[in-house]
Amino acid sequence: MTATAYDKQVASEIIARFDARGEMLVQILQAFIERFAWIPEDAVRQLADELNLSRAEVHGVVSYYHDFRTTPPGKRIVKICQAEACQAMGSRELSAHAEKSLGVAMNASNADITLEPVYCLGNCACSPAVMVDGKTYGRVSRQQFDDIVATSGDAS
Secondary structure (H helix, E strand, O other): OOOOOOOHHHHHHHHHHOOOOHHHHHHHHHHHHHHHOOOOHHHHHHHHHHHOOOHHHHHHHHHHOOOOOOOOOOOEEEEEEOOHHHHHOOHHHHHHHHHHHHOOOOOEEOOOEEEEEEOOOOOHHHOOOEEEOOEEEOOOOHHHHHHHHHHHHHHO
16 A cells, blocks of 8 residues: 555545545545545544544544554555464564564554554464455464565565
């Protein structure tokens, strides 16, 4: 998912698709993430204005959900499950390996990679689980992680 420049007109069109209803804020934010890959401060202001909400209300929702990032992501997004089942099967060690091999800390980005913890990918029976660019993988070893990251970028 590549971040695209925030466009107020496109944002207004997205908001209009949801009838500018404040109770649809989460769905609107999901559409913003699909379109722009992140929620800039300009979007928070625009959403508050067009949905007749306070900026604090919009910011509260944006900051509550992990997928609503407020900084542009790298070209590729890597998520590693940190839930109990995955921890029991080595996700902490896999996360440390990912930080070292990708050269980016957990919860951080560079131009190429965003590395994020996630707290369930719904793949507990196949722990540890990772998601790379929206595709979930199970029973991931360090070597498999390196292979997945190396080969999944080829399709981009």
